[in-house]
Amino acid sequence: MRAAALLATLALAACASAPPEDAPLALAGRFDFSDPAAFEVVDTGSGEELRLVGPSAYAPPHRSPTAIALLDGLELRSFVLEAELLQTGRDYGHRDLCLFFGFQAPDRYYYVHLATTPDANAHNVFLVDGAPRRNLLPPQASGIDWGRDAWHRVRLERDVDAGTLRVWFDDLEQPVLAAHDATLAWGRVGFGSFDDTGALRELRLLAAETRPLDPAGSPFAPR
Numbered sequence: 001m002r003a004a005a006l007l008a009t010l011a012l013a014a015c016a017s018a019p020p021e022d023a024p025l026a027l028a029g030r031f032d033f034s035d036p037a038a039f040e041v042v043d044t045g046s047g048e049e050l051r052l053v054g055p056s057a058y059a060p061p062h063r064s065p066t067a068i069a070l071l072d073g074l075e076l077r078s079f080v081l082e083a084e085l086l087q088t089g090r091d092y093g094h095r096d097l098c099l100f101f102g103f104q105a106p107d108r109y110y111y112v113h114l115a116t117t118p119d120a121n122a123h124n125v126f127l128v129d130g131a132p133r134r135n136l137l138p139p140q141a142s143g144i145d146w147g148r149d150a151w152h153r154v155r156l157e158r159d160v161d162a163g164t165l166r167v168w169f170d171d172l173e174q175p176v177l178a179a180h181d182a183t184l185a186w187g188r189v190g191f192g193s194f195d196d197t198g199a200l201r202e203l204r205l206l207a208a209e210t211r212p213l214d215p216a217g218s219p220f221a222p223r
Contacts (some may be wrong), residue, residue, distance in 0.1 A: 093117035
């Protein structure tokens with residue numbers, strides 16, 4: 001199974017309280033892109049970075065992010081994802097980067113929107129389910145500080161059976177977002193933004209179950 005080359009497979013309960021310790025995933029050739037011209041994988045000499053370098057010329061079927069890079073080859077159910085993220089866009093309230101999961105189709109998936117200023121449309125966990133995105137949480141009391149030229153450690157835990165979704169930002173003691181939803185189970189994971197730029201490195205995944213992706217081609221290809 002291709003998943004064996006991408007993931008260290010172990011019980012989720014065994015890893016929920018500790019960071020993944022396996023080597024980061026190779027990034028080159030691993031993604032389906034909403035717009036390949038908007039992304040690039042760069043070998044910096046000390047590791048690979050997936051960079052979102054410009055606007056994505058992709059029109060989703062509903063109001064939702066436009067720049068999406070999905071990990072190819074497998075689907076996940078419950079999992080732990082860790083990565084380092086760098087935001088390179090301009091300073092404004094909705095300055096964001098996103099993590100995607102449970103991605104089944106361009107109109108069925110979840111995403112975490114990490115932004116500077118929270119409101120109904122920013123810094124939340126969202127569900128796209130055959131309609132424009134909807135937030136799973138009320139507007140939060142505070143957002144996060146991306147800073148400038150600063151990498152941040154982000155952790156996403158999903159437990160489908162418990163229905164829990166939790167996100168940490170730098171401080172792994174206290175999640176910055178915690179929601180409850182089990183509308184979608186299996187799906188792909190990924191990285192991107194609603195309409196900003198940034199980068200990902202040191203991507204690690206742990207999961208109790210994986211399954212190969214049905215080779216039906218890119219979900220972003222015109223139908």
